[in-house]
Amino acid sequence: MSVKHIITLRNRQGMQIKLSDWGATWLSCVVPIAEEKRELLLGCQTFEQYQQQDAYLGATIGRYANRIANAEIDIAGKHYQLTANQGVNQLHGGKLGFDKQLWKIESQSEQQVIFSLISPDGDQGYPGELKVAASYTLTDDNQVIIEYHANTTKCTPVNLTNHAYFNLDGETNNVLGHSLKVNANYYLPVDANGIPSNDLLNVTEDDMDLRQLRLLSDNLFGSSARKITGGYDHAYLLDSSKPVAAQLVSSDKKVTMNLTTSYPALQVYTGNFLTHTPNRHNGVYANFAGVALEAQFLPDSPHHPTWPQSSCFLEPGQTYLQQICYQFCIN
Numbered sequence: 243m244s245v246k247h248i249i250t251l252r253n254r255q256g257m258q259i260k261l262s263d264w265g266a267t268w269l270s271c272v273v274p275i276a277e278e279k280r281e282l283l284l285g286c287q288t289f290e291q292y293q294q295q296d297a298y299l300g301a302t303i304g305r306y307a308n309r310i311a312n313a314e315i316d317i318a319g320k321h322y323q324l325t326a327n328q329g330v331n332q333l334h335g336g337k338l339g340f341d342k343q344l345w346k347i348e349s350q351s352e353q354q355v356i357f358s359l360i361s362p363d364g365d366q367g368y369p370g371e372l373k374v375a376a377s378y379t380l381t382d383d384n385q386v387i388i389e390y391h392a393n394t395t396k397c398t399p400v401n402l403t404n405h406a407y408f409n410l411d412g413e414t415n416n417v418l419g420h421s422l423k424v425n426a427n428y429y430l431p432v433d434a435n436g437i438p439s440n441d442l443l444n445v446t447e448d449d450m451d452l453r454q455l456r457l458l459s460d461n462l463f464g465s466s467a468r469k470i471t472g473g474y475d476h477a478y479l480l481d482s483s484k485p486v487a488a489q490l491v492s493s494d495k496k497v498t499m500n501l502t503t504s505y506p507a508l509q510v511y512t513g514n515f516l517t518h519t520p521n522r523h524n525g526v527y528a529n530f531a532g533v534a535l536e537a538q539f540l541p542d543s544p545h546h547p548t549w550p551q552s553s554c555f556l557e558p559g560q561t562y563l564q565q566i567c568y569q570f571c572i573n
């Protein structure tokens with residue numbers, strides 16, 4: 243049995259986050275609001291439950307976040323069959339993705355932890371040995387900064403992200419009363435399997451516009467794009483001229499989370515299939531209990547080299563470096 247650890251980071255504002263080397267997972271995020279200590283993340287009670295659930299709660303996702311159609315890629319004329327784990331497609335790096343690995347704790351201090359992982363050549367079908375580091379830093383102005391570094395021995399697609407689900411109300415209700423803003427002019431329509439079904443569309447198509455703060459419940463099932471996926475489960479191409487990628491506001495307006503990132507896209511997922519996922523309180527979550535905002539490359543990017551974003555392929559000699567920052571503001 244491998245030993246799993248829980249690491250706690252604390253800042254001068256009394257904010258506290260917990261992480262684990264299992265999946266380099268973000269377990270908990272507690273902020274003080276007057277006398278209240280509010281938990282802002284969905285999570286389970288035990289490691290056994292984390293291992294049983296399939297919602298990727300708080301986990302580090304890799305080697306390739308989101309879906310790759312038909313679980314296959316071609317690189318420089320060579321065909322690679324990847325492990326399929328959602329029908330014929332691959333989701334979040336395959337059957338044994340980075341979320342299911344025990345990472346090494348490279349270093350640990352009061353406000354930072356760095357995890358590392360070596361993904362061998364051929365892991366889940368991918369070419370090249372990939373050395374990965376994921377660092378979590380909690381700053382004194384309530385920012386959680388995640389940084390990913392990676393190097394490879396062969397050209398491979400890489401798309402690392404975190405799959406935290408937020409409920410800024412402290413899990414007292416579902417997130418449909420939260421408001422969300424995403425600075426994006428385009429989104430990707432998908433089929434019922436989450437595979438891009440067309441090219442990028444303007445967000446004004448099918449009522450997918452989130453450029454102004456908008457209640458998540460607003461016309462949730464009224465859009466044909468959202469009907470296919472049972473709620474939001476879509477990638478938005480971020481407007482890089484805007485400093486903040488997304489803003490999420492709790493129903494009671496006491497907590498605002500600002501998300502900034504170096505990534506070109508953001509997957510917005512309203513927890514449409516969360517039902518039965520074990521929660522922290524001896525029970526289970528219902529659908530829409532949390533919203534995941536996953537900064538990443540657009541889904542299935544290896545098959546769409548002409549999309550307007552930088553390449554998701556990492557070459558030997560290059561260093562992969564991406565950042566996601568969540569700042570929690572108490573009003």
Ligand code: GLA
Pocket residue numbers: 297298308436475509510511515536
């Ligand atoms: C994963 C994805 C989400 C969503 C769910 C559906 O968690 O990250 O975007 O598609 O699967 O189960």
